[in-house]
Amino acid sequence: MSDGAMTEHLHLVSESRSFGGTQSVFRHASAVCGTEMTFGAYLPPQAALGPVPVLWYLSGLTCTHENAMVKAGLQAHAAKAGIALVFPDTSPRGPGVADDGAYDLGQGAGFYVNATRDPWKPHYQMYDYITRELRGVVEAALPVGEAHGITGHSMGGHGALTLAFRNPGLYRSVSAFAPIVNPTRSDWGRKQLSAYLGEDEADWAVYDACLLLADLGWERDILIDQGADDQFLDLLRPEALAALMAGRRQPGVLRIQAGYDHSYFFVASFGEDHVNWHAERLHAA
């Protein structure tokens, strides 16, 4: 680990050997979120030889940095493919951070936006935190190269798609598991966007994957997996993205997986495909 200014406050919480590589958890003082933040990082065996590409995994509602790290089984595939993984938290946390009793607002539900309304504004800056601050921390502290990809599940799939579409220079590959694709038209979205951004729906558009794709496009391809027996299909609205991708002739693959629900059993079942999808594109970058 380098000892530059970016990492002087990076605290190693835990470290475990995993598939020949290293699964670590770090805590650091986030200037952007105004609180301490925790994240997981997996380095494959190949990282001992030099910088490796990195895949960001954004988690869904109620998750911390830990859920995917211990349940998705991605380390096995990352070790084979020679890419690093980063598992950020889904919101700022702590006693001084605003929260809400509901599972889908406040802590554990940051929606990867920069809040502009109180009481959320002082800490809920997850868009900047992921795209700028944590990226800088990761690049300074870990042996990763310039090739970054991004994926996520549910609310984290929404995060992956919106962060990629708005930042094609930062992310060279994008995929998602059961993403919220059209939050301006869903109860997983309207409630949170109005709370974090206010009632003017024009301000919401930069956080809606369908609106962004229609507006900005995406020059590369996209991989989406969606369980056909997902309990939350009406909130995820995959049909909106499917119609848009088909209408725009957007390169990509949207797979409807028969029998699968919204759980991590679904994510784990297709994790190898996603890791390999990113690895192919990131190693070629």
Added chain:
Amino acid sequence: MSDGAMTEHLHLVSESRSFGGTQSVFRHASAVCGTEMTFGAYLPPQAALGPVPVLWYLSGLTCTHENAMVKAGLQAHAAKAGIALVFPDTSPRGPGVADDGAYDLGQGAGFYVNATRDPWKPHYQMYDYITRELRGVVEAALPVGEAHGITGHSMGGHGALTLAFRNPGLYRSVSAFAPIVNPTRSDWGRKQLSAYLGEDEADWAVYDACLLLADLGWERDILIDQGADDQFLDLLRPEALAALMAGRRQPGVLRIQAGYDHSYFFVASFGEDHVNWHAERLHAA
């Protein structure tokens, strides 16, 4: 599912598609434990075509049926190998069941013994529960054949080795991850065996893998993985089993894995090897 008497009280708690198969959780009234018990079961895709072999996974201290089911990543390998998995709980549970404030006694710490002392005796009958009652439930309710193997982690590795050594007719293959191998000589063992069985150490011997192997032998081979950086090496005592296996010319493999600790990152890293080890032996049985 058949609807025989064994299964009439089997309640399906959840069901998720996983790697083309099905991960279920069941609850049932246990006569042996005198309380409701919960277990997980994974059926690979091949189970749709006919009975498959089954691998029992016994978990460690503090675990429920759920930990390995969501963290060990074994379903991916079981799906390829065509074997079922069963994830029992580690103790009886519930308001009427005796417990202890410590993490290593009472609920979550059944040690796979039949307790003979109060307050544990009425419910803590995990040896009979696993080898007889739950086996009957599984065989009646699920499309599994007669070939059963057993593995486990830490306290569950102790359970796997002791149940197999005492019941070679029930288990055709055995392996373990970081098992407690000599509990009569360890603080992970003496405390619990004295509580559950009383102070006469002669009664403890049938629950000690090293004493059982010395007494009964094991005609087949054994696979053990042990992390070299395990935090609990002094409690697990792998050197006792290593010396015994070498001294007896016991067929088997004991692997000391450099850098690995006691966590599920260790179990997951070698899960494929264990599933394949059992699958080879169970399919040939």
